[in-house]
Amino acid sequence: MLRNPPPEVDVPLQQTPGGVERYRVRSAAAALTSLAAIAAISLVAGPAVADPGSGPCELTRTQAHHSLGLDTWNGAYPKPERSLNALMVFLSFPDSRPLTTPEQLTGDYFPATSDFFERASYGRFRLVPHPQRQWMRMPKPSTAYGIQRDWAPESRAAYLRDAVATADPAVDFSKYDIVYFVADPDAPGVDSDATKVVNFDRPLRADGTDLRRIVTVFEKHPPDRNVLAHETGHVFDLPDLYHRPTDGKGDWDTYVGDWDVMGSQFGMAPDLFAWHKWKLGWLGPGQVDCVRGGTSLHTLQPLGQAPQRGGSVGTRLAVVRTGPGSAIAVEARGSAGNDGDTCTEGVLVYRVRNEPASGGGPIEVLDGHPDTGACWGRSVYPPLADAPLEVGETFTVPGERITIEVADRTQSGAYTVKITS
Numbered sequence: 001m002l003r004n005p006p007p008e009v010d011v012p013l014q015q016t017p018g019g020v021e022r023y024r025v026r027s028a029a030a031a032l033t034s035l036a037a038i039a040a041i042s043l044v045a046g047p048a049v050a051d052p053g054s055g056p057c058e059l060t061r062t063q064a065h066h067s068l069g070l071d072t073w074n075g076a077y078p079k080p081e082r083s084l085n086a087l088m089v090f091l092s093f094p095d096s097r098p099l100t101t102p103e104q105l106t107g108d109y110f111p112a113t114s115d116f117f118e119r120a121s122y123g124r125f126r127l128v129p130h131p132q133r134q135w136m137r138m139p140k141p142s143t144a145y146g147i148q149r150d151w152a153p154e155s156r157a158a159y160l161r162d163a164v165a166t167a168d169p170a171v172d173f174s175k176y177d178i179v180y181f182v183a184d185p186d187a188p189g190v191d192s193d194a195t196k197v198v199n200f201d202r203p204l205r206a207d208g209t210d211l212r213r214i215v216t217v218f219e220k221h222p223p224d225r226n227v228l229a230h231e232t233g234h235v236f237d238l239p240d241l242y243h244r245p246t247d248g249k250g251d252w253d254t255y256v257g258d259w260d261v262m263g264s265q266f267g268m269a270p271d272l273f274a275w276h277k278w279k280l281g282w283l284g285p286g287q288v289d290c291v292r293g294g295t296s297l298h299t300l301q302p303l304g305q306a307p308q309r310g311g312s313v314g315t316r317l318a319v320v321r322t323g324p325g326s327a328i329a330v331e332a333r334g335s336a337g338n339d340g341d342t343c344t345e346g347v348l349v350y351r352v353r354n355e356p357a358s359g360g361g362p363i364e365v366l367d368g369h370p371d372t373g374a375c376w377g378r379s380v381y382p383p384l385a386d387a388p389l390e391v392g393e394t395f396t397v398p399g400e401r402i403t404i405e406v407a408d409r410t411q412s413g414a415y416t417v418k419i420t421s
Contacts, residue, residue, distance in 0.1 A: 007244070007359050008065075008197045008234050009156070057290035057319035057327060059354040066239035068362045069325075069354035070279040076212060077237040078177045080117065080125040081281045086232075087176040088131040089167045095141035096187035100221050105182055106131040108221060109228045116229045116261075119337045120272050121282045122306065122313050127232070130176065135184070136166050142189030147218060149193035160198060160214060164206055174209040178235055180228075182217040194218045195227060197234040226265035233262050238276055239358035256365045257384030259333070259348060264380045271304045271338035273363060274317035274331040275352050289318040295420045300330070300347065302413055304337030314414070320402050320421050325354045328366075328397055330404055332415045333388055343375040346388025347406050347415050349395060368395050391415070 061069030073079055088109075090102045106129065114127045139162055146155035163181050164173075173179065183190050195218045203210035215231045217223075234240075241263035242252045258267035260276070277283045289298050301314040318330040329352055334345045349366045356362040367387045373379075374386035389395050394405045401421060408416040 007240050008199060009151070009153075055285070055290070056292060057288070057321050059321075059325060059327060059352065062325070062354050064355055064357040064360075064362075066234070066237055066358040066362075067354050068239065068275065068279065068352055070275075074237050077235065079281060080121065080127075080236050083126040083128055084177040085175065086127055086129050086178040086180060087171065087173070088129055088180045088182055089163070089171065090132055090135050090182050090184075091163055091166065092135040092137050092184045093140070093142040093187045093189070094137065095143060095189070096184055098135055098184045099186045100184075102131055102133055102135065105185075105221060108219070108223050112226075113228045113232065116226065116338060117232070119304070119306065120277065121280070124282050125280075127178075132167075132171070136170065138162055138166055142184070142187035145189060147183075147189055147194045148191045151194055156198065156216075160204070160216070163214075164204055164211070168206050171207075173206040173211060178215070178232065179211060179213075180215045180217055185219060185221045190218050192218050192220050192223075195231065197231050224265055226261050226267075226270055229270075230261050230265045233272070233276075234358075236280055238262050238272070238279075239362050241361075241363055242359070243361065244359060251381060253381035253384075255361050256350070256363055257381040257387065258342070258375075258379055259350075259365055259384070259387070260363070261338075266380050268375065268378060268380075268385070269304075269333055269339040269342035271333075273329070273350070274303055275329050275350075275363065277303075278317060283313070283316055287313050287316045289315055291318055291320045291419050291421055293421055295418065297407070298330070298417045298419060299410070300332040300415045300417055302332045302334030302336055302339075302345070302415075304339035305334060305413060306337060318417065318419060320400075320419065322351075322400055322402075327352050328400065328402055330417060330419065332417075334413055336413075343378060344386050344388055346390045346393075347404065347417055348388045349397065349404055351397075366395070366397060368393065 058071045059069040060071045061067045078084055092098050110129045117125050117127050145159040146152055197213055197215050199213045203212045241256045241260055243255050253264055256263035258269050260273050261270035278288055298318045301316055307313045320328045322328055329350050331348055333348050335342050351364045353362055365384050365387050368389040369386045372386055373382035376382050379385035389406045391406050391409050396403045403420045405418040407418050
């Protein structure tokens with residue numbers, strides 16, 4: 001069973017020292033619908049109403065945890081628009097002798113995590129790791145901290161206080177933007193399900209700097225793929241996009257499937273949604289089309305496709321505002337960059353809302369092929385693996401008078417999309 005990352009927690013602490021192989025299965029009715037769409041599609045657009053400035057389509061940031069409103073930035077989080085320095089501290093325990101070295105564990109996460117963000121940001125952001133070279137021994141056995149997925153706050157607080165105190169004599173925390181505490185994966189009390197970001201109601205204080213959040217890593221060796229990219233996304237104010245069933249049963253990936261690492265680190269196409277890239281400052285007004293009614297044509301570059309050397313990033317997102325706190329986002333996904341393992345390509349449509357908190361469904365992918373699935377055995381959620389629209393297909397957004405038609409695909413791989421709203 002695939003493991004989803006635990007949600008973040010808020011802890012009150014006192015201040016202390018190209019080509020894609022397809023596996024789609026469709027019904028005859030679905031195939032006929034696609035043929036009808038191809039026959040009906042028109043390449044002649046009405047009046048162009050796409051606004052090159054994206055301001056009118058920005059949702060406002062709310063008080064929801066990791067709100068996807070992006071009119072303002074939450075200053076409690078570092079914004080990844082430059083190089084950020086990440087400290088890695090390796091913690092051992094009196095009840096276990098490490099079977100791995102800090103160098104081996106560093107290699108589990110880097111350069112893979114830095115490369116993920118380098119590609120996702122189109123080179124605008126660089127995550128620079130600073131791993132310590134030695135184990136730092138905690139004062140208590142690993143079993144003394146009660147480490148587990150739904151961790152008792154007092155036990156978690158004790159672990160973090162001890163970890164900061166253990167590292168402080170050898171580390172100057174003021175030099176770093178991000179802190180990773182990596183526990184000995186073979187210690188008997190370490191539970192890999194406990195990996196998460198811990199946010200502090202009141203910051204810890206060390207070396208004259210406030211520690212507002214720490215990434216606690218309890219992964220096995222080797223770890224889950226892209227797990228540190230997911231957790232680091234929380235450090236940049238991105239929400240969990242998976243759905244945790246209330247009874248502990250059911251599927252976790254019904255909201256976004258494979259289509260963003262904040263949904264599942266196991267996804268085939270885990271690049272960050274264009275909406276997330278817009279929030280993080282990696283896409284600007286020149287790369288986002290705001291659609292304000294009528295009919296317009298948009299040329300969307302696949303999200304994971306790198307810009308040509310010295311060239312523009314190009315348009316990566318089209319947005320239709322549907323209410324004060326909601327919007328429909330349209331982007332292209334192809335087999336490139338972080339999405340290189342995808343088994344379907346096309347134009348992805350999803351709904352964004354600014355009120356739901358992390359884990360509450362702030363983004364929901366809209367399935368362009370609701371009667372079929374794809375990529376069985378590879379996808380974390382096959383019903384959404386074939387969500388993107390292909391050339392010649394038309395999709396009407398449920399509950400909205402918005403229609404998306406995929407008119408063409410250029411030789412460079414960009415999609416020509418007609419939006420009527």
